[in-house]
Amino acid sequence: MRYEVGAVVDIPPGSSVVVYPDRVKSGIGVFNIDGEFFALKNTCPHMGGPLCKGRVRGTTKADTDKDRIGMHWVRDGEIIACPWHHWEFDIKTGRTLFESRQKVRRYPVTVEPPEVLERLKAGVEKVPVSVEGATVVLEI
């Protein structure tokens, strides 16, 4: 089933939106990272918190050598920290940054130009793609 998230122009790079389709009442977060869209279920696998309402940020990476230890900031805009307990997830993969079996559900998300959207609504599957006035569409 397809769900129209909104116009691409309304979700510029670095922003995100949480939508609430009937089939996924707890919501789905749609993230624009440098023009590429990713969608995660708005439910943290840890304790059920509204994950996609958390802070989108980068994370730290360790610089470890023989004697000293340090860190630097990486992947700005690609990580989300859950608003409950602050577990960090990789928005692109849905995986926790620390090693675990916990994973947040991902959904396929596409960008569809108006003419494609029309045809999709009419049930036609394969169409050529342009970007002007495009809509973000979730597959749920």
Next chain:
Amino acid sequence: MIIDCAVHPVMESNRFNQFVGGPWNLRQLPTLFGEKYGAPFSQLSVPAADASSPAAVAAALRAAGIDRAILAPTTFGYWPNPHQAIAVAKAANTMLVEDWLDSPEADARFLGSIRVAMNDIDAALEEIDRLADDPRFVQIVVPARAMATYGDQRFFPIWRAAAERGLAVFIHDDLSAVVEPPPTQVGFPSFYAELHTLRPMSGIVHMTSLICSGVFERLPDLRVVLGDVSIHEARAFAIRTFKDWQSDRVEVPWMEREPTDYFEKHFRFVCQPEDEISPHSRRAAGTLGGDNASLVVFGSRHPYWDGVDPQDVFTAWSEKDRARCLADNAAAFYPRLGALVTAQAGA
């Protein structure tokens, strides 16, 4: 084979003063058990003269069936004057060699610990260099009550030297401390009973600190033995740190594994009084971090009052698991012990 990882020879004051020399021997040494918390009973399980006698200690160990004993004399924690601190550590080490390790009555039963002054890192490294070629030294010993947590970068060269030299690090609460901040973070308790109960806390802090500071990521061969912390306390606190690490991993990105995952490779826990009573202790199979029977090493704490005889520890465990606690774990964990034990077995 029984290896005792915690024997505490008492450095007799007059003899110690000969080793420490002037001007430090003009000052009176602190009392062994400190001035504040006198126990309502004798804190030695043997007459004071026996606690200071290599022959008497060797005889007691022999009677208990202990084949090898790692000696860690206490030197009153942190000394404020760095020159005196260095002199005290050096004197303790020299005295340990001459009176104890070389003692003919010990029939090679004794192994040593290198004391280092934690307020002068360069001096500590020199002291390790001075003694580490002697294969009878199997560890360095540092006080559990320090002025900073041991993950602090200032201490790193000491841990590196230990790891490079194949020396374990023994963190032990000296019974008295010259500089004594409150033994809890909410001030001084009123009674010895409380102090004795709460002694594991400093060791737990250092364990957590070493893990969170990424010391083991840099020193994968570093081995730490906690003298006052049971596996059960260590596990309970590591589980709490696990929870906070999940939430604020961003603060310590070098820490790639959960805290209990560091146990197997980097920590052993000397058996504690609670091991003789705790329901957790009856289970050789542990939970997080590994089996209890693989993480505990035997320590008699001779000649202190709360010491334990090897036949009384983990009596509910299988013979195999008891053998791991009494010898195998130590032989495998202390880098220098394996070779010594093998040599002895072959002799």
Next chain:
Amino acid sequence: MTTATLARPDDRADDIEVKVIDTDVHVEPRSFEELIGYMEAPWRDRPIIERVPFRRAGFTTFDVAGRMDAYPETGDLGSDPAMVEKHMFIDEATDYAILLPFSLRGFTVDPALDTAMASAVNRWLDETWLSKYNTENRYIGSISVSVEDPVGAAREIDKWGGHPGFRQVAVSHYGPRPFGHPMYDPIWEAAARHDLPVSIHFKGGATQPLGWTSTGPLQFFVEYHSLIAPMAYATHMASFICNGVLDRHPRLQFLFLEGGFLWYRPFIDRMTRHWRKTSKEFSTGRTPLQYVLDHFRFATQPIEEATDPQHIATLFEEANAGDLLMFSSDYPHYDYDPPGKALPRSLDDDVKRKILAGNALDFFNLPKTRPADRFDRMGGRA
């Protein structure tokens, strides 16, 4: 014993069984200024805000300190009754919320100001969350007191001890000596006089050398947040036992909040092992473990977790979780644990029931049933 607020005929047909009691819920004034309005002269005319430490910049989580979805559009975290009702009683099946207000502020370095603020907090709580916001009788209050002003604290407990909405005394974890010290006796005596339990909550008190331990200062929040509370609680527990507080007040009970649970058993076993010898310095009637069973309870949040939940369940059982634990969520803070997800799945159902409500019903002496109300209807549960 039921109270005026909570009193009602037992066993009514439409009664709902109480299944979840949340023992750690932080509600706040809309702003600190609202609280100043409740302060008495001369305090309300003095500059106060500058003296209150609102932050602990050195030891905080790196993301937002509150549940990000729990900040009202205006006013402080935990200050909007409609939002708290929704999160507490509609989104979750919580029956009662034990309120511990003023949670993000440490007390000050001035004990007299501490007591004046605690007094204002109690008046404010009485006039808001325990009355006009408490339309369905789901909120239960705590008498806030400053542990560093024991005489003022006792006066405050006497003032509110007979009020049916206040069901416990609340103190923060830090004091300059462990809590069995005789200097604190007036607080415990007053609590016992009113037959109220005492909860101790982890808080960054102003006089606390922040992050300091028996062996120097911690470096990381990860260490601070995991070690400070349980280490303080272990100390207080030993102190209460050895100083005879529990012998003088045989009905008095303490609840340790946000400090975990699993650690207590090895400490108590350590104390027990040589109890006959070490307890000669004082009078004692019971074993350390018996004192724990009789007098101490622990709140769940932050619930101890493991990648293998069966391991945690085993440890919980070995540490008497079914008798000693009470559910808490720490709403509305970032590390909020919801009642439906907090407990290890493999715990025995009976143990879960006791942790979620049974132990707290006994501890706070609350009625076991309550009438169905609009929250049940709004949550689709009635």
